[in-house]
Amino acid sequence: MYVCVCNALRERDVKAAARAAGRACPHAAYAQLGARVKCGQCLPFAREVVSGASTHA
Numbered sequence: 001m002y003v004c005v006c007n008a009l010r011e012r013d014v015k016a017a018a019r020a021a022g023r024a025c026p027h028a029a030y031a032q033l034g035a036r037v038k039c040g041q042c043l044p045f046a047r048e049v050v051s052g053a054s055t056h057a
């Protein structure tokens with residue numbers, strides 16, 4: 001499933017990026033993927049995704 005349509009970021013990639021960044025933060029995860037927040041519509045779901053990622057790290 002896509003988390004961020006603007007950057008075409010998938011849930012599994014955002015989770016992995018948050019783990020790699022060591023932070024449960026959508027901005028850090030997106031930066032890890034070479035992307036950045038544009039419209040911001042994805043942020044509530046992205047926060048859920050990365051907070052799930054941090055508990056499973």
Ligand code: FES
Pocket residue numbers: 003004005006007036037038039040041042043
């Ligand atoms: S959907 Fe993620 S920045 Fe627009």
